[in-house]
Amino acid sequence: MAATTGQMxxxxxxxxxxxxxVSDWQAPNTAAALPVCGACTVHVNGExxxxxxxxxxxxANAKITTIEGLSATGDHPVQxxxxxxDVPQCGYCQAGQIMMAAALLKRNPxxxxxxxxxxxxxxxxxxxTYHRIREAIQSAANKIR
Amino acid sequence: xxxGIKTAFPxxxxxxxxxxxxxxxxxxxxxxxxKFQRQVAGGSGSIPHSWKxxxxxxxxxxxxxxxxxxxxxxxxxxxxxxxxxxVVHTPTGRKLTYGELAADAAKLPIPADVKLxxxxxxxxxxxxxxxxxxxxxxxGKPLFGLDFYREGMxxxxxxxxxxxxxxxKSVDAAAAKAMPGIVDVVTFKNSVAVxxxxxxxxxxxxxxxxxxxxxxxxxxxxxxxxxxFAQLLDQPDATVRRKDGNVEEAFRNAAKVVKSEYxxxxxxxxxxEPMNFFAHVxxxxxxxxxxxxxxxxxxxxxxxxxxxxxxxxxxxxTRMGGGFGRRLKADFVLEAVxxxxxxxxxxxxxxxxxxxxxxxxxxxxxRYRFEAALDVQxxxxxxxxxxxxxxxxxxxxxxxxxxxxxxxxxxxxxxHKSPITTGPWRAPVTNFLACAEQSFLDEVAFAAGKDPVxxxxxxxxxxxxxxxxxxxxxIDRMKGVIRLAAEKSGWGRKKEVAQGFSVYFSHxxxxxxxxxxxxxxxxxxxxxxxxxxxxGVVVNQSGARQQVMGGIVDGMGHAMYxxxxxxxxxxxxxxxxxxRMIRINEIPQVEVHFVDNGIEPTGLGEPALPPTGxxxxxxxxxxxxxxxxxxxxxxxxxxKGVS
Numbered sequence: 001m002a003a004t005t006g007q008m009x010x011x012x013x014x015x016x017x018x019x020x021x022v023s024d025w026q027a028p029n030t031a032a033a034l035p036v037c038g039a040c041t042v043h044v045n046g047e048x049x050x051x052x053x054x055x056x057x058x059x060a061n062a063k064i065t066t067i068e069g070l071s072a073t074g075d076h077p078v079q080x081x082x083x084x085x086d087v088p089q090c091g092y093c094q095a096g097q098i099m100m101a102a103a104l105l106k107r108n109p110x111x112x113x114x115x116x117x118x119x120x121x122x123x124x125x126x127x128x129t130y131h132r133i134r135e136a137i138q139s140a141a142n143k144i145r
Numbered sequence: 146x147x148x149g150i151k152t153a154f155p156x157x158x159x160x161x162x163x164x165x166x167x168x169x170x171x172x173x174x175x176x177x178x179x180k181f182q183r184q185v186a187g188g189s190g191s192i193p194h195s196w197k198x199x200x201x202x203x204x205x206x207x208x209x210x211x212x213x214x215x216x217x218x219x220x221x222x223x224x225x226x227x228x229x230x231x232v233v234h235t236p237t238g239r240k241l242t243y244g245e246l247a248a249d250a251a252k253l254p255i256p257a258d259v260k261l262x263x264x265x266x267x268x269x270x271x272x273x274x275x276x277x278x279x280x281x282x283x284x285g286k287p288l289f290g291l292d293f294y295r296e297g298m299x300x301x302x303x304x305x306x307x308x309x310x311x312x313x314k315s316v317d318a319a320a321a322k323a324m325p326g327i328v329d330v331v332t333f334k335n336s337v338a339v340x341x342x343x344x345x346x347x348x349x350x351x352x353x354x355x356x357x358x359x360x361x362x363x364x365x366x367x368x369x370x371x372x373x374f375a376q377l378l379d380q381p382d383a384t385v386r387r388k389d390g391n392v393e394e395a396f397r398n399a400a401k402v403v404k405s406e407y408x409x410x411x412x413x414x415x416x417x418e419p420m421n422f423f424a425h426v427x428x429x430x431x432x433x434x435x436x437x438x439x440x441x442x443x444x445x446x447x448x449x450x451x452x453x454x455x456x457x458x459x460x461x462x463t464r465m466g467g468g469f470g471r472r473l474k475a476d477f478v479l480e481a482v483x484x485x486x487x488x489x490x491x492x493x494x495x496x497x498x499x500x501x502x503x504x505x506x507x508x509x510x511x512r513y514r515f516e517a518a519l520d521v522q523x524x525x526x527x528x529x530x531x532x533x534x535x536x537x538x539x540x541x542x543x544x545x546x547x548x549x550x551x552x553x554x555x556x557x558x559x560x561h562k563s564p565i566t567t568g569p570w571r572a573p574v575t576n577f578l579a580c581a582e583q584s585f586l587d588e589v590a591f592a593a594g595k596d597p598v599x600x601x602x603x604x605x606x607x608x609x610x611x612x613x614x615x616x617x618x619x620i621d622r623m624k625g626v627i628r629l630a631a632e633k634s635g636w637g638r639k640k641e642v643a644q645g646f647s648v649y650f651s652h653x654x655x656x657x658x659x660x661x662x663x664x665x666x667x668x669x670x671x672x673x674x675x676x677x678x679x680x681g682v683v684v685n686q687s688g689a690r691q692q693v694m695g696g697i698v699d700g701m702g703h704a705m706y707x708x709x710x711x712x713x714x715x716x717x718x719x720x721x722x723x724x725r726m727i728r729i730n731e732i733p734q735v736e737v738h739f740v741d742n743g744i745e746p747t748g749l750g751e752p753a754l755p756p757t758g759x760x761x762x763x764x765x766x767x768x769x770x771x772x773x774x775x776x777x778x779x780x781x782x783x784x785k786g787v788s
Binding site: 034036037039066067068071072073074079082083084086087088089090091092093094095098116117118120121122123124125126127128129130131132133134 | 276283289688696698
């Protein structure tokens with residue numbers, strides 16, 4: 001799941017099928033995509049974005065970070081917190097959750113419980129790991145401070 | 146699939162093996178019905194099926210390693226002990242690692258009757274151990290079926306009938322075939338598959354197919370189902386599931402009769418990873434790779450379809466982005482196989498979320514009618530239950546509580562066969578039956594002027610002293626979780642919240658819950674749920690808690706919001722914008738307690754879900770005075786405009 005500016009996405013971040021899970025993404029029209037689950041979350045110029053509805057044409061000169069870009073060895077504080085709190089069940093949504101959480105903590109290093117919930121409400125977890133997601137974000141915030 | 150078995154199974158082996166957990170690496174085995182039994186993920190059955198087998202495997206390997214060490218050191222086995230992956234000769238302190246001994250040990254005859262550890266000596270079992278796949282998951286490694294990639298593979302998407310009850314009449318694929326990247330368009334059964342070089346191209350081409358459908362059965366709407374339920378509930382020839390005593394007489398002589406009906410909608414499974422599978426059908430066999438809960442079924446059905454012996458089919462399992470029972474079926478595997486066979490190439494078949502949500506195999510819609518007869522003291526002397534289902538089969542669990550605790554009882558069911566396909570959905574039948582039953586028992590307790598917890602305990606006492614017919618649940622274990630939940634939640638002692646109770650036995654484990662509701666700005670909010678679970682020995686505290694918390698979030702989320710409605714055979718909800726799932730800002734706090742009884746462990750994948758709906762509904766009733774009898778709760782009049 002790596003992409004850099006100027007190249008095609010190969011392959012695309014995870015999708016819950018609301019649009020497509022493509023191995024190469026060349027569609028200017030992403031009207032078929034629905035940003036309703038958040039599994040595809042990446043950072044564009046440091047901010048969280050749902051990659052499923054981002055036309056590649058809009059990303060010229062953008063800095064894109066996917067989950068591997070946080071830390072391929074899992075050393076980002078959010079990833080560490082995720083492991084220590086033992087968050088994942090099936091794991092499918094977790095890359096998107098982590099990217100969303102990392103973006104949240106970057107712009108708001110001391111989020112309240114309500115701020116966490118509001119920021120993360122767009123990221124679905126079908127297995128219901130929400131309790132541990134909250135815990136991990138609090139824990140990561142403490143690490144970053 | 147997220148229920149923690151990939152971590153729990155190795156823990157069990159490592160315990161009796163006396164391995165160093167830090168040195169343990171876990172790899173997913175492919176399907177191998179010669180080496181392994183029950184490579185199935187479902188029914189909360191993994192732990193109870195494999196507990197003893199895995200322990201014996203670990204203990205046997207340990208025995209063989211010690212034997213190998215005894216030979217190498219030329220000492221009696223009795224002088225040896227083991228410690229975290231190392232064999233130690235106690236008198237001299239000499240050590241040999243398992244690694245050093247493994248090759249020799251593997252040559253030894255396998256001992257029969259090895260001794261298993263005493264539970265008090267457990268070092269790993271009962272601890273909190275992290276999911277063995279955390280690192281690859283949190284670093285985004287391509288673990289899931291949808292991530293699977295093989296150079297040269299083609300992508301396929303299938304257009305299935307747009308409504309249940311339709312069949313394929315004609316296809317004009319000319320426009321689709323001419324589109325960029327498209328390799329072929331093939332038809333099989335009622336489906337049209339578009340095959341090409343990328344999902345995007347295939348998806349666009351599928352939209353260009355010109356298909357005519359025709360009716361082969363009734364195309365049903367939710368309004369039709371509601372009418373059907375009324376008919377089924379009054380049907381004279383329902384299938385009797387259990388009969389004790391004489392219900393007609395009991396109800397005739399009753400001091401009070403309570404009667405209520407409860408209804409739930411169809412639900413899609415909605416695993417976050419939609420259906421997908423990879424198949425490569427070759428002249429000499431077939432290779433399958435993907436997310437499945439039943440690899441042996443996938444293999445056997447594939448072999449049958451292709452007319453080849455099962456040994457010629459291999460199945461490799463990827464991680465699953467959720468199963469929930471949907472991936473117990475092999476339909477999506479067979480689609481991939483059909484397409485690969487037809488285009489003579491390796492094919493990755495993908496369902497979009499719309500395909501997944503409208504593709505069938507749903508939790509059936511059911512309506513229950515309950516009746517209870519009370520005597521003058523408020524004892525429940527008669528109980529009637531009829532389950533009316535749409536493709537639900539037996540929508541009751543006739544031998545579950547309160548059967549055995551009631552002198553006069555009649556449980557029956559009536560079912561309508563619909564073209565809308567249904568299938569097992571996490572805690573099949575009990576995922577709504579428990580909610581309906583435990584809400585109804587709350588109504589009965591209320592009518593009897595009794596505390597709901599006390600009412601259950603009295604029924605269980607009666608089942609113990611004077612059981613009626615077969616009892617297929619453990620009365621003491623059920624009482625155990627009831628008491629634990631009542632104790633931890635301070636049942637009956639809190640004034641600032643409204644509490645609701647429920648208890649259920651499903652998939653061999655017992656779970657009782659107390660939900661608490663408080664009014665916030667005039668609206669009832671579920672603030673907290675206490676859960677007391679008895680699954681015997683808890684193998685992994687962390688994983689077990691995840692299953693209870695996750696089951697509760699699942700149960701509450703679907704009870705509150707899940708609703709799949711139909712118009713002329715077509716589902717009206719197709720994605721998460723129209724089908725509502727519970728989100729992080731909507732969950733209650735959850736506090737989990739396990740009964741510590743050392744009983745051989747049973748599963749947790751499903752048992753925490755069934756009691757949740759009623760705990761919530763009963764708490765909401767306490768807070769608002771309004772009974773929620775239909776799901777989804779959030780769409781019921783009773784919850785709207787409550788102040």
